[in-house]
Amino acid sequence: MPHRVLRSFRGITSDIFPGIFDWFFTEEEFTRWRKSRTTWSLHCIGGPGAGKTTLTSLVYRHLKQHPETQQCPIAAIYIDRDVPYYDNYFIEDFLEILYNQLAEPTALEEDHSIDAYKKYSETRYKLKNAPEGYRAVERLSTLREALCIRLEALRSARAFLLLDGIDICDQSLRLLLHEELAKLLEMGLSILITSRLAVFEQLLTRCDHPEDPEPKDVREPLSMYYTCRVCGKFLCITCKDSKRSCLNGHDNSYLYESYDHVNIQIVPIPELPMREFIAWNLEREHGNLGLGSSARKPPLSPLGKSLVSKTVQKHADEVCIDAVGHIGMAKARLDLIHTMDSLDGIESRRDQLPTNIVTMFDFGLKRIETQPAGQADIALKAIAAAATGVGGVEIPALREKLQRLCATEVRSGEEILEMTRGFLLFSTRETQSMRLAAFHQSFFYYIRERYNQAIHRASLQINPPRPLFPPQITGSPADITPNRLVRSITQPVNPFMLRKGTRIWE
Numbered sequence: 001m002p003h004r005v006l007r008s009f010r011g012i013t014s015d016i017f018p019g020i021f022d023w024f025f026t027e028e029e030f031t032r033w034r035k036s037r038t039t040w041s042l043h044c045i046g047g048p049g050a051g052k053t054t055l056t057s058l059v060y061r062h063l064k065q066h067p068e069t070q071q072c073p074i075a076a077i078y079i080d081r082d083v084p085y086y087d088n089y090f091i092e093d094f095l096e097i098l099y100n101q102l103a104e105p106t107a108l109e110e111d112h113s114i115d116a117y118k119k120y121s122e123t124r125y126k127l128k129n130a131p132e133g134y135r136a137v138e139r140l141s142t143l144r145e146a147l148c149i150r151l152e153a154l155r156s157a158r159a160f161l162l163l164d165g166i167d168i169c170d171q172s173l174r175l176l177l178h179e180e181l182a183k184l185l186e187m188g189l190s191i192l193i194t195s196r197l198a199v200f201e202q203l204l205t206r207c208d209h210p211e212d213p214e215p216k217d218v219r220e221p222l223s224m225y226y227t228c229r230v231c232g233k234f235l236c237i238t239c240k241d242s243k244r245s246c247l248n249g250h251d252n253s254y255l256y257e258s259y260d261h262v263n264i265q266i267v268p269i270p271e272l273p274m275r276e277f278i279a280w281n282l283e284r285e286h287g288n289l290g291l292g293s294s295a296r297k298p299p300l301s302p303l304g305k306s307l308v309s310k311t312v313q314k315h316a317d318e319v320c321i322d323a324v325g326h327i328g329m330a331k332a333r334l335d336l337i338h339t340m341d342s343l344d345g346i347e348s349r350r351d352q353l354p355t356n357i358v359t360m361f362d363f364g365l366k367r368i369e370t371q372p373a374g375q376a377d378i379a380l381k382a383i384a385a386a387a388t389g390v391g392g393v394e395i396p397a398l399r400e401k402l403q404r405l406c407a408t409e410v411r412s413g414e415e416i417l418e419m420t421r422g423f424l425l426f427s428t429r430e431t432q433s434m435r436l437a438a439f440h441q442s443f444f445y446y447i448r449e450r451y452n453q454a455i456h457r458a459s460l461q462i463n464p465p466r467p468l469f470p471p472q473i474t475g476s477p478a479d480i481t482p483n484r485l486v487r488s489i490t491q492p493v494n495p496f497m498l499r500k501g502t503r504i505w506e
């Protein structure tokens with residue numbers, strides 16, 4: 001029986017713009033993952049509303065249509081509701097769904113897992129009088145065995161797992177799930193997961209090879225590379241593909257990829273697909289507006305009739321600018337346009353956050369507040385502090401403040417990120433030191449302009465109002481509005497990764 005929070009692939013709904021992630025399918029991280037079995041899993045990182053579930057479905061379809069992978073079994077599992085931490089059946093149900101999904105579409109010829117699976121089914125009803133803990137261990141081990149045999153039968157082919165929503169799980173459950181995933185990866189399963197948070201890493205590795213096309217001092221840090229087991233020198237993928245080997249002449253068989261996952265950011269979406277999405281979304285709702293999209297266009301809506309192509313292009317441009325590469329934000333602004341009969345006056349309201357975006361943030365913060373009291377307190381204060389400046393707040397300074405104001409200990413920046421559930425990101429904007437910043441400029445504005453009471457209260461504690469001194473005449477700074485913010489804040493990048501096997505560049 002399917003678990004109540006786990007669901008399988010249900011097709012691509014009609015409100016998904018099919019081309020939105022086409023750029024993703026040409027990224028080197030993805031193509032390497034698709035082409036051959038890797039020793040790492042692919043982590044697709046994007047904050048709240050970044051399109052992770054959509055991406056998972058589009059990856060599923062991409063693999064199903066691609067000549068090299070269409071014959072392979074592909075499991076797509078979505079975790080779509082909160083999983084209570086005490087849920088003993090979650091891992092078991094996850095493995096069982098995976099086992100069943102891997103049976104399709106090809107009948108496995110050498111698959112002897114059926115007997116093992118039968119044994120698992122029997123374990124469910126046997127041992128009725130044994131303690132539940134013991135029974136759970138028994139059930140899991142028989143189920144793992146069945147899965148292992150099935151994956152063994154798939155060794156010569158490929159098998160894929162796409163897992164969405166892993167960060168909905170409670171932290172301890174997520175650790176258990178990661179352990180299972182590590183075992184599955186070792187058994188040859190190709191795994192892609194989506195996540196709000198990147199594992200804390202620092203990209204510092206660069207190619208060591210003297211014949212690398214780039215001069216040594218300008219070589220980019222690498223997200224994927226080979227390490228020589230003998231001397232520890234690095235070789236980039238380009239060099240490896242050009243048949244170069246370890247610079248000390250060690251055999252290629254010593255080269256390996258030392259990390260267990262590779263991150264790929266799904267925000268910001270490049271401008272071209274974002275523009276195409278906006279045009280498609282407007283025209284499928286309001287008819288042919290002259291934007292030249294591929295949408296199936298209904299007759300012109302009342303709004304459509306009131307627009308001429310020049311003004312509609314301007315509004316489309318504004319949605320694109322305000323979204324800053326974030327699909328959820330673009331969608332929210334488009335949804336608002338759909339409810340209007342005329343766009344007169346929308347310009348003057350551009351300085352306010354649309355109500356649906358406010359609702360979205362309110363909802364996200366409610367979930368943050370449902371964490372145990374100590375954690376919720378830290379999260380709210382950290383979010384409040386991150387709005388002190390557009391570049392966010394430096395982590396050491398923030399930790400020091402939190403240490404002073406909160407009862408619970410804060411051990412690392414990563415821990416703060418965990419508690420803020422993707423609403424803050426690492427940022428390196430303006431300074432070299434590590435910072436935490438709002439995940440999107442609209443969220444920055446939301447905190448800054450006190451849209452939320454709980455954050456505002458936290459903000460009074462973290463930045464207590466200062467006594468007033470006679471003002472210095474410097475000319476008053478312009479008000480911050482979501483509109484003006486556009487040029488002063490960009491999506492924080494996330495180049496910090498400290499991954500297993502990463503070495504500091506000398």
Ligand SMILES: [Zn+2]
Pocket residue numbers: 207208209211212213235236237238239240
């Ligand atoms: Zn190289």
Ligand SMILES: [Zn+2]
Pocket residue numbers: 228229230231232233246247248249250
């Ligand atoms: Zn070597």
